[in-house]
Amino acid sequence: MKKTALFGAIALALSVAASAKEWKEVRVAIDATYKPFTYKTPDGKPTGFDVDIANALCAEMKAKCVFVEQAWDGMIPGLNAKKYDAIISSMSITEDRKKAVDFTGKYYNTPSRIVVKLGTIKNVPAELKGKKIGVLKGSTQEKYAKGELEASGAVIVPYEAQDQVYLDIKSGRLDGTVADSVEVYEGFLKTADGKGWGFVGPILNDKKYFGEGAGIAIRKSDTDLRDALNKGIKNIRANGTWKKINDKYFNFEVWGG
Amino acid sequence: MEEYIVNILKGSVLTMEVALGSLAVAVVLGLLGATAKLAQSKPLNWLAGIYSTVIRGIPDLVLMLLIFYGGQILLNKGLELVGYEEYIEINPFLAGVLTIGFIYGAYMTETFRGAIMAIPKGQMEAGYAFGMSKSRVFFHITVPQMIRLALPSFTNNWLVLIKATALVSILGLPDMTMLAKQAASAARDVTPLAPMLFFLFTGAIYLAITTVSLIVLKQLDKRYSMGVRRGEF
Amino acid sequence: MQFEVIFEPATLKLFGQGILVSLKLLFISVTIGAVLSIPMAIMRVSRNKWLSTPVWLYTYVMRGTPMLIQVYLIYYGVAQLEFVQSNWDTVPLLIPFKDALFCCVLAFTLNTCAYTTEMLAGAIRDTNHGEIEAARAMGMSRRQLMWRIVLPSALRRTLPAYSNEVIMMLHGTSLASTVPALMDITGAARSVYSDFYLPFEAFITAGAIYLVLTFTLVWCFKLAERRWLAYLQPRKA
Numbered sequence: 001m002k003k004t005a006l007f008g009a010i011a012l013a014l015s016v017a018a019s020a021k022e023w024k025e026v027r028v029a030i031d032a033t034y035k036p037f038t039y040k041t042p043d044g045k046p047t048g049f050d051v052d053i054a055n056a057l058c059a060e061m062k063a064k065c066v067f068v069e070q071a072w073d074g075m076i077p078g079l080n081a082k083k084y085d086a087i088i089s090s091m092s093i094t095e096d097r098k099k100a101v102d103f104t105g106k107y108y109n110t111p112s113r114i115v116v117k118l119g120t121i122k123n124v125p126a127e128l129k130g131k132k133i134g135v136l137k138g139s140t141q142e143k144y145a146k147g148e149l150e151a152s153g154a155v156i157v158p159y160e161a162q163d164q165v166y167l168d169i170k171s172g173r174l175d176g177t178v179a180d181s182v183e184v185y186e187g188f189l190k191t192a193d194g195k196g197w198g199f200v201g202p203i204l205n206d207k208k209y210f211g212e213g214a215g216i217a218i219r220k221s222d223t224d225l226r227d228a229l230n231k232g233i234k235n236i237r238a239n240g241t242w243k244k245i246n247d248k249y250f251n252f253e254v255w256g257g
Numbered sequence: 258m259e260e261y262i263v264n265i266l267k268g269s270v271l272t273m274e275v276a277l278g279s280l281a282v283a284v285v286l287g288l289l290g291a292t293a294k295l296a297q298s299k300p301l302n303w304l305a306g307i308y309s310t311v312i313r314g315i316p317d318l319v320l321m322l323l324i325f326y327g328g329q330i331l332l333n334k335g336l337e338l339v340g341y342e343e344y345i346e347i348n349p350f351l352a353g354v355l356t357i358g359f360i361y362g363a364y365m366t367e368t369f370r371g372a373i374m375a376i377p378k379g380q381m382e383a384g385y386a387f388g389m390s391k392s393r394v395f396f397h398i399t400v401p402q403m404i405r406l407a408l409p410s411f412t413n414n415w416l417v418l419i420k421a422t423a424l425v426s427i428l429g430l431p432d433m434t435m436l437a438k439q440a441a442s443a444a445r446d447v448t449p450l451a452p453m454l455f456f457l458f459t460g461a462i463y464l465a466i467t468t469v470s471l472i473v474l475k476q477l478d479k480r481y482s483m484g485v486r487r488g489e490f
Numbered sequence: 491m492q493f494e495v496i497f498e499p500a501t502l503k504l505f506g507q508g509i510l511v512s513l514k515l516l517f518i519s520v521t522i523g524a525v526l527s528i529p530m531a532i533m534r535v536s537r538n539k540w541l542s543t544p545v546w547l548y549t550y551v552m553r554g555t556p557m558l559i560q561v562y563l564i565y566y567g568v569a570q571l572e573f574v575q576s577n578w579d580t581v582p583l584l585i586p587f588k589d590a591l592f593c594c595v596l597a598f599t600l601n602t603c604a605y606t607t608e609m610l611a612g613a614i615r616d617t618n619h620g621e622i623e624a625a626r627a628m629g630m631s632r633r634q635l636m637w638r639i640v641l642p643s644a645l646r647r648t649l650p651a652y653s654n655e656v657i658m659m660l661h662g663t664s665l666a667s668t669v670p671a672l673m674d675i676t677g678a679a680r681s682v683y684s685d686f687y688l689p690f691e692a693f694i695t696a697g698a699i700y701l702v703l704t705f706t707l708v709w710c711f712k713l714a715e716r717r718w719l720a721y722l723q724p725r726k727a
Contacts (some may be wrong), residue, residue: 030430040439042260044267049385068349070429074326074682078429080687081329083349100687134670138684156669158681163442164566167452168670170445171569172578175590191446207436314704315697316661319676323697326689416554423556427668434558439564449575453567460555460563467554 009133023063027084028054029070035187036249052245054088060232073138076100087217092140092212099218104203104229109213109256111203112141115184116176124201131175134165141178144209176229176245261440266435269462275422277355282358287365294370312363317421324356327429341400353425372407405481412474433459495686495694509679515663519598520656526603531610539653552604557662565593565669609651613644646718653711657704675699681709
C-alpha cells in the first residue's frame with residue numbers, strides 16, 4: 001500500500017461482496033510458517049505447495065486467488081467470520097473441524113511422525129516420560145499428543161507456528177515434536193539444524209486424530225465454492241497440473257492412500 | 258539476509274499506516290467520548306463512562322482478539338438480522354485500525370475530557386454571551402486551547418499506541434513485528450543470530466519512530482504554547 | 491452464545507490456572523522492578539553524567555520499543571546464540587533462559603523497571619525545595635537527605651502514577667500468551683477459542699477476569715493512597 005493510499009484503502013476496504021455470486025475472487029487463508037507447503041520467499045511473497053495448488057484451483061475456476069495471512073489458532077474462526085473464503089494451508093479434514101466448517105476432498109495426504117534426537121529414545125510413548133514435545137497450537141498433532149502422549153508423562157508445549165518449534169528444538173528447550181512427516185523432513189530434518197534428529201515410532205495416521213488428509217476448508221453455506229473446488233481438484237489431478245506441482249517440491253507423491 | 262531486512266522495512270510502512278489510521282479513529286472517538294462524558298445527559302455520561310472504564314480495564318491483546326474475530330461475526334449477524342443478504346468485508350488492515358482506534362479512543366476520551374475541564378469555564382460563557390453558537394464556541398474557543406492542554410497526554414497515548422500496533426502481528430497482519438518473527442524462523446539456517454538480529458532491527462525502527470514523534474510533538478507543543486507563561490523558577 | 495463451554499470443569503480449571511500464572515508474573519516482575527527502580531532513579535537524577543546517562547539510555551530504549559519485541563528478543567533472540575546454547579546446561583547464569591517463565595519475567599521486569607524509574611526520578615526532582623533546604627539546615631548529609639527526606643516523600647508521591655503502571659503491567663502480562671509453554675489468562679482464552687472456535691465466549695470471559703483484577707488493584711491502591719498520601723488529600727470541611 002502506498003502512503004497516499006491510506007484513506008483510499010479505508011474507503012475501498014468496505015467493498016460489498018454478493019453472497020450468492022460468481023467466484024471472481026477467492027480469498028485464501030494461509031499460515032506461512034509451514035515449509036515446504038506454505039511459506040514465504042525472503043522478499044515476502046507467499047509460496048509453497050499449498051499456494052501453488054490454490055493458484056491452480058483458482059485458474060480452473062477462472063478466478064483470482066488473494067492470499068490472506070492468518071495465525072494457525074485463528075484459522076477456523078476467521079473463516080466463519082468471513083475474513084476469507086477458503087483455507088488452503090495443509091488443514092487436515094477431521095470430524096471436530098467438520099462440526100464448524102465444510103471441507104473439500106483431500107488434495108494431499110501425508111502421515112505425521114514423532115521426531116526426536118536419534119539414539120535418545122527408542123520406545124514411544126513409554127520413553128517420552130518427562131520429555132518436552134513441541135506441537136503447533138490447534139493442530140491435529142497437538143490433539144494427538146495431548147490424547148496419546150500426555151498420559152505417558154510427556155510434556156506437551158503448544159507453539160503458535162511450526163517453525164518456532166524448530167527454533168526451540170535447536171535451542172535445546174524441546175526434546176522433540178510431532179509433525180507432518182513431509183513438512184518436518186523438508187523444513188527441519190533436511191536442514192543443518194536437523195542433523196542427528198529423526199523419526200521414531202510408527203507412522204501416525206489414526207483417523208480419530210489425523211482425519212483423512214489435507215483438504216480445503218470453506219464455510220458450510222458456500223456449497224457452490226466447495227463444488228467448484230472439488231471439481232478443480234479432480235481436474236488438476238487429471239490434467240497433470242497436480243503432478244507438476246508435486247514434482248516441483250517433492251521427489252515422491254504426496255497424494256497418499 | 259538483505260531481502261529480509263528490506264521486507265521488514267516495507268512492513269514498517271504498514272505499521273505506520275495502522276498507527277496513523279488508528280490515531281485518526283481514536284481522536285474522533287475520543288472527542289465524541291469526551292463530549293458525551295461532559296454532556297448534560299445522564300445516558301450519554303453513562304455510555305461514555307462505561308466505554309472508557311471497561312476498555313481501559315482490559316488488556317489490548319484480549320480486546321483485539323475479541324473485536325477482531327468477534328466484531329466481524331457480530332457485523333455479519335447484525336446484517337443478517339436486518340435481512341441484508343450480502344455481507345460487508347472488513348479487510349485485516351481496516352479491522353486492525355478500527356480495533357486499535359476503538360481501544361485508544363477510550364484513552365483519548367480521558368485525555369480530552371481532562372483538557373476541556375482545564376479550560377476556564379468563563380471563556381466559554383463569554384463566547385455564548387457574544388452570541389456564538391455551540392459549535393462555534395467548541396471549534397473556536399475550546400478546541401484551540403484543548404490541543405495545548407491535551408498535548409502531553411496525547412503524546413503519551415500516541416507513543417503507547419505505536420507500540421501497541423505490534424500486537425496486530427498476533428492477529429496475522431503482516432506488520433514489521435510479524436515479518437521480523439517470520440524472518441527470524443525462516444533465516445535460522447542462514448545464521449543463528451537471525452532472531453536476535455531481526456528483533457533488534459525492528460526494535461530500532463520503533464525507537465526511531467518514537468524519537469521522531471517526540472521531536473515533532475515537542476515542536477507542536479512549543480507552537481501551541483506560544484504566549485503561555487509557565488511557572489518560571 | 492454458548493457460555494456453558496466456559497463453565498465446564500476443564501475450562502474453569504484452565505482459567506483458574508491462568509489467573510495464578512498471570513498474578514505470579516505480575517507479582518514477581520513488579521516487585522523486582524520496583525526495588526531496582528529506587529537505585530536507578532537516584533542514578534537518573536544524579537549530576538554525575540556517568541551515572542545518569544546509562545540509566546537515561548536504558549529507560550529511553552525500554553520505553554521506546556514494544557514489550558512484545560522485548561519478549562521475543564529475550565525468548566527467541568538470546569536462546570539462539572550459540573554461546574548460550576552450548577553453555578546453558580553448565581553455566582548457572584544461563585540455565586534460567588531455558589525457562590519460558592523466566593524469560594517473560596525478565597522482559598516484564600526490565601520493562602516495568604524503566605517506567606517506574608522515570609516516574610520516581612520525576613517525583614524526586616519535584617521534591618519541594620523548602621524541604622531540602624530545611625534538611626540541609628539541620629545538617630543532614632546528602633545520603634541522609636536522600637533516605638530520610640527525599641525518598642520517603644517521592645515514593646509516596648509516585649503512588650498514583652505507579653498504580654497506573656501496575657495496571658498496565660497486569661495488562662502487559664497478557665503477552666505471556668505469545669510465549670510457548672505459558673498459560674496465563676489470555677493463553678487460556680486463546681486455547682478455549684482455538685478448541686471450540688468460540689471467540690466471544692472465550693475473550694469476554696478473559697476480559698471480565700481482567701476487569702475484576704483491575705478494579706481490585708485500583709481499590710487496593712486507593713486504600714494505600716489514603717494511608718500514605720493522607721497528608722496531601724484536600725482538607726475535609
